Amino acid sequence: MNPKSNVTESLDNTFRTSFPLDTTVVSLVVGLVVVLTTYWITSRKTSPASTANPTATTSSTKKSIYGTENRGPLQVKPVSPDFEWDKVEPLKSYPFKDGDYKLTMGIKTITADDWLLIEPTYKSRIENKRQIIRDQHPDYAHRSDIRKSTVFCAGDGEDSLREFYDTIMHYMTSKYPQYFVVDGDYIHNKIMDWKLPRNAGDQTPDQLLNYLVDTIEEDFIILKKDPTQIGKVDGDEYHFKAGVFAFAAGFNPSDRFNKPLSFIHHPIPGYEEKLKVSMNRFFSRLAPGNFVTRSNFSVQTHHKFYTDDQNKGHNSPKDYLQEPLDYDKCDFDNEVHYRSERQVLTKLPKTEAVVFTIRTYLMPMSHFKYETPEVRRRFAGQIRGIPDDIGQYKRSWEWGPPVIRYMEELNEQAAAA
Ligand code: HEM
Numbered sequence: 001m002n003p004k005s006n007v008t009e010s011l012d013n014t015f016r017t018s019f020p021l022d023t024t025v026v027s028l029v030v031g032l033v034v035v036l037t038t039y040w041i042t043s044r045k046t047s048p049a050s051t052a053n054p055t056a057t058t059s060s061t062k063k064s065i066y067g068t069e070n071r072g073p074l075q076v077k078p079v080s081p082d083f084e085w086d087k088v089e090p091l092k093s094y095p096f097k098d099g100d101y102k103l104t105m106g107i108k109t110i111t112a113d114d115w116l117l118i119e120p121t122y123k124s125r126i127e128n129k130r131q132i133i134r135d136q137h138p139d140y141a142h143r144s145d146i147r148k149s150t151v152f153c154a155g156d157g158e159d160s161l162r163e164f165y166d167t168i169m170h171y172m173t174s175k176y177p178q179y180f181v182v183d184g185d186y187i188h189n190k191i192m193d194w195k196l197p198r199n200a201g202d203q204t205p206d207q208l209l210n211y212l213v214d215t216i217e218e219d220f221i222i223l224k225k226d227p228t229q230i231g232k233v234d235g236d237e238y239h240f241k242a243g244v245f246a247f248a249a250g251f252n253p254s255d256r257f258n259k260p261l262s263f264i265h266h267p268i269p270g271y272e273e274k275l276k277v278s279m280n281r282f283f284s285r286l287a288p289g290n291f292v293t294r295s296n297f298s299v300q301t302h303h304k305f306y307t308d309d310q311n312k313g314h315n316s317p318k319d320y321l322q323e324p325l326d327y328d329k330c331d332f333d334n335e336v337h338y339r340s341e342r343q344v345l346t347k348l349p350k351t352e353a354v355v356f357t358i359r360t361y362l363m364p365m366s367h368f369k370y371e372t373p374e375v376r377r378r379f380a381g382q383i384r385g386i387p388d389d390i391g392q393y394k395r396s397w398e399w400g401p402p403v404i405r406y407m408e409e410l411n412e413q414a415a416a417a
Pocket residue numbers: 103104105106107221223240250251256264265267268275279282294296297312345356
């Protein structure tokens with residue numbers, strides 16, 4: 001049971017013992033609940049942050065947190081003055097449930113305040129990513145093509161990249177004023193201790209992409225419609241036009257650059273039947289000022305953030321047969337990792353590009369020791385619920401059986417302790 005529900009339960013108990021449940025109290029309480037609920041529903045209707053139903057509005061008619069014309073700067077609440085970037089509790093990204101794994105959009109509305117996060121991984125992830133995009137990371141010492149595979153800007157993506165840059169700099173100074181301090185035309189990042197231009201100005205796309213890597217832990221993809229592709233296969237869809245995809249989990253982002261959404265997702269079994277139509281509709285209707293999140297998870301047998309030849313079944317030779325990994329050979333402390341990605345989608349008001357940010361959580365499987373038995377049971381249950389085709393895609397025929405067994409053994413140890 002989580003701490004929150006413990007609190008509710010003990011409040012409940014206090015209430016019950018100190019107030020005998022006579023009818024006056026009951027009717028008072030019922031009355032209060034009705035009044036509060038009515039107030040809550042009305043205030044939700046008028047609060048700008050919660051008008052966020054992307055299917056009910058379009059960018060041209062919507063009054064948003066950018067102001068009436070969707071053109072002003074984004075309004076973001078600052079974190080509390082005693083927020084400490086290296087002490088904050090990181091999000092637990094466990095988007096799994098005990099049961100069948102279903103291929104769905106799985107999206108949820110959030111507010112602008114929850115878009116980009118700073119957690120204790122901030123510094124090390126940025127340092128890691130800086131090495132990846134400069135072809136200087138020791139894990140890929142034999143390669144010199146990683147920047148080409150991870151950093152992108154098409155000619156027709158440049159205006160949106162500039163708009164995104166200004167949006168991000170404004171966002172970080174608004175949300176984290178203690179760490180992003182405006183200093184004339186520059187912003188001083190006090191965590192990394194460097195200064196970067198406050199606005200895109202006349203910086204080149206390459207410089208802007210580098211500065212963005214220096215500023216946010218999240219990867220980001222900018223997608224736009226491409227009128228030159230109308231008439232081609234899926235040519236009316238949003239296309240991947242710019243961004244940094246440094247933490248790619250099992251594909252080479254350069255194969256997907258400048259391509260429409262359906263092509264980007266082509267290796268996913270069931271995409272055309274189960275996701276294509278709703279995803280395209282969602283992308284078109286998403287309005288500036290709306291923020292929507294989804295998360296996914298998988299398992300990988302190495303520690304790398306960027307990989308283009310592992311993780312996914314389609315990276316194996318054609319007639320390769322996936323066999324369960326030998327439990328005794330699995331190194332759950334160093335090699336086998338849990339990976340989860342928290343993604344947020346929004347639309348930029350001026351150039352109307354869709355922005356997709358991806359925050360990667362990667363932890364050794366043994367960290368599940370610190371979780372509750374219920375989380376481990378749920379995780380094992382979700383792996384059992386992966387259907388054949390997705391199992392092939394995620395390679396869970398290999399890692400699934402040993403990871404399930406590991407979760408069960410951790411639970412047996414916890415029960416015996
Ligand atoms: C609502 C938006 C989106 C949804 C619902 C979605 C859904 C998915 C799903 C279900 C997968 C399979 C892996 C998994 O999550 O279990 C996937 C993989 C992937 N997605 Fe998305 N996606 C979305 C947006 C995007 C965007 C904007 C990009 C931009 C480039 C993107 C790029 C990819 C790539 C490259 C893969 C890996 C494909 C492969 O294995 O080759 N996705 N997506």
